Amino acid sequence: MTVTIYDVAREAGVSMATVSRVVNNNPNVKPATRKKVYEAIERLGYRPNAVARGLASKKTTTVGVVIPDISNAIFAEVARGIEDIANMYHYNIILCNADKKKDKEIRVINTLLEKQVDGLLFMGGAVTEDHQQAFKTANVPIVLCATSDESEEIPSVDIDHESAAYDAVMKLIENGHKRIGMISGTLQDPANGYARFQGYKRALESSGIAYDENLVRIGNYRYESGSEAMQHFIDMEVRPSAIFSATDEMAIGAIHCIQDNGLQVPEHISVISVDNSRMASMVRPQLTAVAQPMYDIGAVSMRLLTKLMKKEHVEQSKVILPHDLISRQSVANISK
Amino acid sequence: MTVTIYDVAREAGVSMATVSRVVNNNPNVKPATRKKVYEAIERLGYRPNAVARGLASKKTTTVGVVIPDISNAIFAEVARGIEDIANMYHYNIILCNADKKKDKEIRVINTLLEKQVDGLLFMGGAVTEDHQQAFKTANVPIVLCATSDESEEIPSVDIDHESAAYDAVMKLIENGHKRIGMISGTLQDPANGYARFQGYKRALESSGIAYDENLVRIGNYRYESGSEAMQHFIDMEVRPSAIFSATDEMAIGAIHCIQDNGLQVPEHISVISVDNSRMASMVRPQLTAVAQPMYDIGAVSMRLLTKLMKKEHVEQSKVILPHDLISRQSVANISK
DNA sequence: CTGTTAGCGCTTTCAC
DNA sequence: GTGAAAGCGCTAACAG
Numbered sequence: 001m002t003v004t005i006y007d008v009a010r011e012a013g014v015s016m017a018t019v020s021r022v023v024n025n026n027p028n029v030k031p032a033t034r035k036k037v038y039e040a041i042e043r044l045g046y047r048p049n050a051v052a053r054g055l056a057s058k059k060t061t062t063v064g065v066v067i068p069d070i071s072n073a074i075f076a077e078v079a080r081g082i083e084d085i086a087n088m089y090h091y092n093i094i095l096c097n098a099d100k101k102k103d104k105e106i107r108v109i110n111t112l113l114e115k116q117v118d119g120l121l122f123m124g125g126a127v128t129e130d131h132q133q134a135f136k137t138a139n140v141p142i143v144l145c146a147t148s149d150e151s152e153e154i155p156s157v158d159i160d161h162e163s164a165a166y167d168a169v170m171k172l173i174e175n176g177h178k179r180i181g182m183i184s185g186t187l188q189d190p191a192n193g194y195a196r197f198q199g200y201k202r203a204l205e206s207s208g209i210a211y212d213e214n215l216v217r218i219g220n221y222r223y224e225s226g227s228e229a230m231q232h233f234i235d236m237e238v239r240p241s242a243i244f245s246a247t248d249e250m251a252i253g254a255i256h257c258i259q260d261n262g263l264q265v266p267e268h269i270s271v272i273s274v275d276n277s278r279m280a281s282m283v284r285p286q287l288t289a290v291a292q293p294m295y296d297i298g299a300v301s302m303r304l305l306t307k308l309m310k311k312e313h314v315e316q317s318k319v320i321l322p323h324d325l326i327s328r329q330s331v332a333n334i335s336k
Numbered sequence: 337m338t339v340t341i342y343d344v345a346r347e348a349g350v351s352m353a354t355v356s357r358v359v360n361n362n363p364n365v366k367p368a369t370r371k372k373v374y375e376a377i378e379r380l381g382y383r384p385n386a387v388a389r390g391l392a393s394k395k396t397t398t399v400g401v402v403i404p405d406i407s408n409a410i411f412a413e414v415a416r417g418i419e420d421i422a423n424m425y426h427y428n429i430i431l432c433n434a435d436k437k438k439d440k441e442i443r444v445i446n447t448l449l450e451k452q453v454d455g456l457l458f459m460g461g462a463v464t465e466d467h468q469q470a471f472k473t474a475n476v477p478i479v480l481c482a483t484s485d486e487s488e489e490i491p492s493v494d495i496d497h498e499s500a501a502y503d504a505v506m507k508l509i510e511n512g513h514k515r516i517g518m519i520s521g522t523l524q525d526p527a528n529g530y531a532r533f534q535g536y537k538r539a540l541e542s543s544g545i546a547y548d549e550n551l552v553r554i555g556n557y558r559y560e561s562g563s564e565a566m567q568h569f570i571d572m573e574v575r576p577s578a579i580f581s582a583t584d585e586m587a588i589g590a591i592h593c594i595q596d597n598g599l600q601v602p603e604h605i606s607v608i609s610v611d612n613s614r615m616a617s618m619v620r621p622q623l624t625a626v627a628q629p630m631y632d633i634g635a636v637s638m639r640l641l642t643k644l645m646k647k648e649h650v651e652q653s654k655v656i657l658p659h660d661l662i663s664r665q666s667v668a669n670i671s672k
Numbered sequence: 673c674t675g676t677t678a679g680c681g682c683t684t685t686c687a688c
Numbered sequence: 689g690t691g692a693a694a695g696c697g698c699t700a701a702c703a704g
Contacts, residue, residue: 001475002475045473047446047449047450047473048450049391049450049452050447050450050451050452051387051390051391051396051451051452052391054387055385055387055388055391060387062430062451069416070406070412070415070416070419071409071412071413071415071416071631072412073407073409073412076406076407076408076409076412077407079406079407079431080405080406080407080433083406083431083432083433084433087432087433092430092432092447092448092451093430093431093432094398094428094429094430094431095415095419095429095430095431096419096423096428096429097416097419097420097423110383111386111428112428113383114383114384114385114386115386115387115398115428116385116386116387137381137383139337139338223614223617223618249618252618253618256618256620259620260620278559279615279618281559282559282585282588282589282592282615282619283618283619284592284595284596284620295407
């Protein structure tokens with residue numbers, strides 16, 4: 001039924017080894033022989049079996065990617081960066097959603113390892129003891145992608161979330177804002193949540209503005225939660241003049257909430273966020289935001305992984321990509 | 337170095353076959369033996385090698401997914417539906433972006449087949465002769481997902497794009513609109529482009545409205561192209577009173593273009609589209625759209641594929657999922 | 673309920 | 689430049 005390398009060898013009148021050589025572009029084959037083999041391959045419609053090859057060579061040319069949620073625009077962008085580079089180096093990707101749930105993460109890491117991936121790209125919530133444990137049993141390289149890791153032992157690529165948030169809030173402060181609300185992600189989330197919240201606090205402190213916990217609302221990264229948080233701020237006796245949102249989507253929810261209350265952005269309230277997804281320029285007013293280079297985070301981490309898989313030397317195993325403030329129309333200057 | 341089933345067998349004092357049985361939950365093992373084996377597995381830190389298993393059993397429990405672009409929200413949603421169901425049936429997914437480029441599509445289909453996937457989900461542009469050819473050499477089931485196929489020979493799941501477009505345009509007509517512009521995708525794209533354009537024309541015809549080619553602009557599905565097309569309509573001597581956009585993103589570009597020209601939606605111009613991505617409710621005014629159930633398209637096609645892979649009988653191999661008009665605020669009634 | 677024995681289709685020394 | 693042969697780690701009859 002299925003045609004194997006053995007069939008090709010017989011058809012071409014050579015040995016299996018020779019067929020293997022031509023299939024793998026090994027130069028030690030006489031051109032005439034090579035031609036005979038190609039013809040036999042063509043005639044028989046031979047297709048190499050990558051599973052058998054994987055067993056024999058102990059390489060599968062596939063890498064595992066654990067991701068929180070591919071339907072989230074931010075992660076989808078990272079995934080595209082990963083896949084493009086993987087493709088460039090002839091790797092394929094096994095993609096697993098794990099929703100930042102620890103149990104699911106550990107489970108998929110193990111099945112990926114069973115599948116003998118040549119490397120692993122981990123994008124998740126925090127890296128816990130149990131994660132470390134699972135990683136330890138892997139004898140393939142692993143890189144953390146947009147995921148923080150206290151231990152700092154595992155190669156990783158990400159932006160500096162704390163400093164991105166700091167920059168965003170400083171932009172507000174430079175524009176004369178003093179009463180600044182924050183729509184945060186959950187503080188359990190080390191990167192998008194905790195770190196960005198810390199950046200907010202540091203910006204306030206460094207500018208001599210007292211931190212007020214009533215000015216912080218926790219959202220779940222979704223549009224609706226941004227609106228809800230904003231409604232809370234609007235209902236306050238003395239409203240903030242500006243809002244820092246941990247993510248674009250919540251910021252857009254906030255903008256619309258402001259508008260639905262008959263107020264203007266940025267005339268009445270300014271809004272800034274971190275992310276700069278494509279949606280940022282798809283709202284009116286367009287959203288001023290600190291840009292997180294998602295595609296690059298994916299691309300760079302995959303590139304790093306290829307180096308690790310080839311056992312090439314890497315000088316920097318923890319890479320922090322630069323972020324960048326994109327000024328659009330959602331921030332007003334209110335200093336006199 | 338790596339511990340194999342043989343090591344476990346020796347450690348537990350049983351045969352490889354027995355270890356294999358317990359690992360695969362074969363009931364024909366005495367509980368006491370099972371326990372011994374589990375202990376040995378634990379002690380040795382044994383992890384089954386799925387590649388070896390795949391070679392021996394001729395099943396990899398992985399399916400290939402070719403997708404146009406994972407960073408596109410619409411496809412990412414489909415992908416999530418696919419992955420959830422795959423996961424439920426213990427399959428993993430190898431994800432390949434092919435950008436609707438025929439060459440790339442054929443190439444990834446072949447590498448996926450080499451990797452011995454148990455099935456293939458194809459999401460692409462048109463299915464050409466060459467695609468058919470590649471599919472024919474596969475001896476695993478294939479299902480087309482959100483992809484049209486003239487031949488209708490391959491199992492598929494999608495919505496009826498023509499009728500979805502028809503419904504959208506009829507909604508406009510029912511609201512008194514007669515001069516209706518269309519922002520279309522390329523007519524080379526059978527589903528999102530050509531079929532939706534046909535639906536537009538049929539709605540017009542069935543209502544006795546003459547088709548006017550000046551009222552159709554071709555976009556590339558992106559926000560900016562929606563804006564550009566809209567600017568063209570606004571600059572016309574006699575403007576359309578309503579716009580049908582083939583996709584949400586272009587519709588949002590159109591809405592903002594209208595607003596940027598100092599006009600109101602829907603007071604001056606109504607807008608409707610097909611897709612209903614999450615962005616539809618993230619614009620002001622919120623977008624009225626025909627909803628395409630992307631997640632379900634993914635989920636249903638994966639479910640169909642699992643049936644095919646298990647050689648279960650399927651009554652319906654071409655499934656058309658229902659679409660649904662979601663009325664929000666972007667369409668006004670202008671009949672007196 | 674358990675063990676023996678062939679492979680699965682390919683790569684990879686090691687000879688020649 | 690080419691071939692022979694020994695696995696890679698596991699499953700799947702087939703016995704018993």
